[in-house]
Amino acid sequence: MLRWALIFFIIAIVAAVFGFGGIAAGAAGIAKILFYIFIVIFLISLIAGLMRR
Template identity: 55%
Template sequence: MLYWTIVCLVVAIIAGVLGFGGIAGAATEFAKILFFIFIVLLVISLIANVIRGRGPKV
């Protein structure tokens, strides 16, 4: 999911540089939504690992 966030961000930057304001705005908003979903899933995963008592795999 983080991959798609980065792809949308790159598309937004390229579209912004080329002057496609509407496409850049839509891609930016989509990237923001994916980024926040990724952050929420990360926090849930961290909390679940703390509750289970598991540390990171080495």
């Protein structure tokens, strides 16, 4: 999922360079959402791993 966040982040940067405001904002928004979902899943798996030990 982090890979998708990075892909949308790169799309947002490329679109911003070429001046496509709406596409850049949309891709950046998707990248942010995926990044936060990744962080939450990481924290849940980290806590679950510590609980098992």
